[in-house]
Amino acid sequence: MIHMNNFQAESSELRLEMLQAAKKVFESGWYVLGQEVASFEKVWAQHCDSAYCIGVGNGLDAIEIGLRALGIGFGDEVITTAMTAYATTLAIQRIGAIPVYADIDSETANLEPDSVERCVSKRTKAVLVVHIYGQAADLGRIKKICQDNSLELIEDCAQAHGARYNGQSVGSFGRFGAWSFYPSKNLGAIGDAGAITTQDNELACRMKQLRNYGQVDRYHHDIIGLNSRLDELQAALLTVRLKYLTLWTETRRKIAAIYKGAIFHPSLQLLAHPFDLSSHVYHLFVLRTNNRQAVREELSEAGILTLIHYPVSAIKQKALKKYRIDPKGLPQTEDHCNSCFSLPIHPFLTDDEIDQIVTACNSLPKTI
Numbered sequence: 058m059i060h061m062n063n064f065q066a067e068s069s070e071l072r073l074e075m076l077q078a079a080k081k082v083f084e085s086g087w088y089v090l091g092q093e094v095a096s097f098e099k100v101w102a103q104h105c106d107s108a109y110c111i112g113v114g115n116g117l118d119a120i121e122i123g124l125r126a127l128g129i130g131f132g133d134e135v136i137t138t139a140m141t142a143y144a145t146t147l148a149i150q151r152i153g154a155i156p157v158y159a160d161i162d163s164e165t166a167n168l169e170p171d172s173v174e175r176c177v178s179k180r181t182k183a184v185l186v187v188h189i190y191g192q193a194a195d196l197g198r199i200k201k202i203c204q205d206n207s208l209e210l211i212e213d214c215a216q217a218h219g220a221r222y223n224g225q226s227v228g229s230f231g232r233f234g235a236w237s238f239y240p241s242k243n244l245g246a247i248g249d250a251g252a253i254t255t256q257d258n259e260l261a262c263r264m265k266q267l268r269n270y271g272q273v274d275r276y277h278h279d280i281i282g283l284n285s286r287l288d289e290l291q292a293a294l295l296t297v298r299l300k301y302l303t304l305w306t307e308t309r310r311k312i313a314a315i316y317k318g319a320i321f322h323p324s325l326q327l328l329a330h331p332f333d334l335s336s337h338v339y340h341l342f343v344l345r346t347n348n349r350q351a352v353r354e355e356l357s358e359a360g361i362l363t364l365i366h367y368p369v370s371a372i373k374q375k376a377l378k379k380y381r382i383d384p385k386g387l388p389q390t391e392d393h394c395n396s397c398f399s400l401p402i403h404p405f406l407t408d409d410e411i412d413q414i415v416t417a418c419n420s421l422p423k424t425i
């Protein structure tokens with residue numbers, strides 16, 4: 058069976074480097090918020106063209122801490138997409154703010170700027186952009202909308218490690234970028250981990266307080282914080298794994314190019330080519346079809362597991378039905394939600410497996 062991920066196929070060389078890094082942490086006798094975290098924060102900030110990086114517990118907390126550091130809270134509206142991981146919405150809900158859903162662009166599944174603009178109200182405080190599937194959203198137009206309406210621009214970069222917009226890393230355009238290092242992300246830890254990047258020193262200081270009980274220094278708590286600290290072990294492992302990220306991203310792009318050049322079937326529709334190659338890091342390779350269930354069953358019989366990102370858009374979640382959406386509705390989100398599915402594209406696919414995937418797609422019954 059070909060799975061969506063295959064961590065066991067990672068090189069023994071990488072495994073060894075990680076074990077050595079772990080050993081160093083064990084021997085240091087310091088396990089939470091120490092040298093390893095500080096040093097990972099430094100390299101990740103650099104990697105993201107950002108002045109500051111704050112390591113936190115996971116991607117959900119990264120968004121929540123960032124929103125709270127900006128003073129966004131109860132009753133404030135945050136415009137975002139319904140075509141994303143549930144954590145994007147949950148972070149907005151957890152601070153008592155109200156998600157408002159704009160529609161997506163059918164070609165990329167990223168937020169559609171005109172729809173974002175239609176969602177703005179007097180209560181809107183921020184636009185939370187998600188670089189979905191690893192492709193940079195239309196930051197130029199969305200940033201302009203934010204400026205024109207005095208809104209904060211925020212980036213959910215959990216799927217877009219290394220993606221660039223006009224040559225500059227995502228996560229460096231908005232007031233902050235939120236990152237997840239959940240194992241299956243393009244840069245994954247060996248457990249849960251996350252980070253926030255920002256250009257703003259004051260914001261960075263507040264985020265550091267928030268992640269650690271709201272304390273300014275030991276035993277002094279100025280604000281109500283949470284416990285979302287990155288640990289030394291994950292930071293040390295991430296520092297090792299970061300050295301491989303560029304290679305993994307190149308491999309993902311090569312596999313995407315093969316799929317695009319070789320998959321031809323009348324029932325399968327590929328998403329648009331990225332406007333420039335560096336803007337897409339192919340966290341996921343998503344296609345659309347009108348006969349999703351049958352297609353996925355056929356592929357599964359051919360030994361290929363697929364997933365749907367995402368089968369239930371946020372507005373269809375029972376917990377979320379009450380929220381406002383684009384007055385013109387979300388037709389593209391609905392359409393995409395009903396037709397999309399994802400092929401495996403992890404960097405440890407063998408040439409044989411890539412061939413198998415292409416052949417299985419092209420061998421689907423013509424009538425499907």
Ligand SMILES: *Cc1c(COP(=O)(O)O)cnc(C)c1O
Pocket residue numbers: 115116117118141142144145187213215216236237238239249250251
């Ligand atoms: C994975 C993901 C998150 C949440 O990250 P966790 O580390 O699992 O909390 C948030 N947003 C998007 C778009 C994601 O893909």
